[in-house]
Amino acid sequence: DADVTQTPRNRITKTGKRIMLECSQTKGHDRMYWYRQDPGLGLRLIYYSFDVKDINKGEISDGYSVSRQAQAKFSLSLESAIPNQTALYFCATGDNQPQHFGDGTRLSIL
Amino acid sequence: DQQVKQNSPSLSVQEGRISILNCDYTNSMFDYFLWYKKYPAEGPTFLISISSIKDKNEDGRFTVFLNKSAKHLSLHIVPSQPGDSAVYFCAATTSGTYKYIFGTGTRLKVLA
Numbered sequence: 630d631a632d633v634t635q636t637p638r639n640r641i642t643k644t645g646k647r648i649m650l651e652c653s654q655t656k657g658h659d660r661m662y663w664y665r666q667d668p669g670l671g672l673r674l675i676y677y678s679f680d681v682k683d684i685n686k687g688e689i690s691d692g693y694s695v696s697r698q699a700q701a702k703f704s705l706s707l708e709s710a711i712p713n714q715t716a717l718y719f720c721a722t723g724d725n726q727p728q729h730f731g732d733g734t735r736l737s738i739l
Numbered sequence: 740d741q742q743v744k745q746n747s748p749s750l751s752v753q754e755g756r757i758s759i760l761n762c763d764y765t766n767s768m769f770d771y772f773l774w775y776k777k778y779p780a781e782g783p784t785f786l787i788s789i790s791s792i793k794d795k796n797e798d799g800r801f802t803v804f805l806n807k808s809a810k811h812l813s814l815h816i817v818p819s820q821p822g823d824s825a826v827y828f829c830a831a832t833t834s835g836t837y838k839y840i841f842g843t844g845t846r847l848k849v850l851a
Contacts, residue, residue, distance in 0.1 A: 633782070660837055669748075671828060671841040672783070679837070687838070719782055726832075727773050728839060730782035 632656045633731035635720050641737045648707040650734050652720030661703040662721040662728060663687075663695060672719065678703055710738045742766045743831050745842035753850050758816040760845050762829035765810060769831040773839070774803060774814050777826045786827075787814070819849045 633654045642648055652661065659680045664672040664687075674687030676695040684695060692714060694706045707714055715738045721728040744763045752758045762772075770791040775783035789796040789803045789812065796803050802815045816823055826846045830839040 662838075664841075669843055671743075671745075671843040672830075672839075673841070674838060677838065721782075723837070726771060726788060727775075727785040729785070730775075732780070732782045 633720055633722055633729055635731035635734050637734060638732065639735045641739065642710055643739050644711055646710050648710050648736065650705045650718055650736070652703045652731060653701050654722045655701065656722055656729060658722040658724045659700060660722060660724050661697070663703070663705045664719045664721065665689065666717040666719060675705065712738050714738055743829060743840045743842040745829060745845050747845050749846040749848070751848045751850060752819045754821055755818045758819045758823065758847055758849065760814040760827050760847065762812045762842050763810060764831050766831070767810070768833045770834050771832050772803070772805060772812050773830045775828045775830065777828065783828060821849050821851050823847060824849045
């Protein structure tokens, strides 16, 4: 079983819809992260959480929100999806170096 | 302003030869650097890292070199194998922040 599991793996939806991407980990890490990857831009940090009660904005948090339901679970929400949020989304965990990544969610917003 | 740059979007190398992937950074506060490899439909997987107190770190076929004065690091793969074909990302962080800044990636193709 994967250490970092993301669901769904693929999602196509329409502009204005609310979307939730979920991430769970079995590594027992306190720190969890959400990134998005766009062609030619690498991975950019959206939000991160250092423990259940600690949530922080990353460099591109506008239009996103997160929830840390438990140590093992960190979800990312798009409250009202827009087409330029079409991207590959990755969850990662890591208390020390390195961070460990899930296999990603490919999200398309029409 | 991009703090971590990979100026070569792609690289092709013959099997058995050396692959050299480059990465430049601008923030002098970065003190730990990592390379990740990414296959299609998979997440990035950690490959090798280096602390700023070193100038070289080696792990099997993979060696990372760090030139702090030039703010430059490179990943050497010797010998290159077809299975090394992937996108390689460099990442940088400052100790204690636990946040990574990634480069834009270099797609390596190793030709059999």
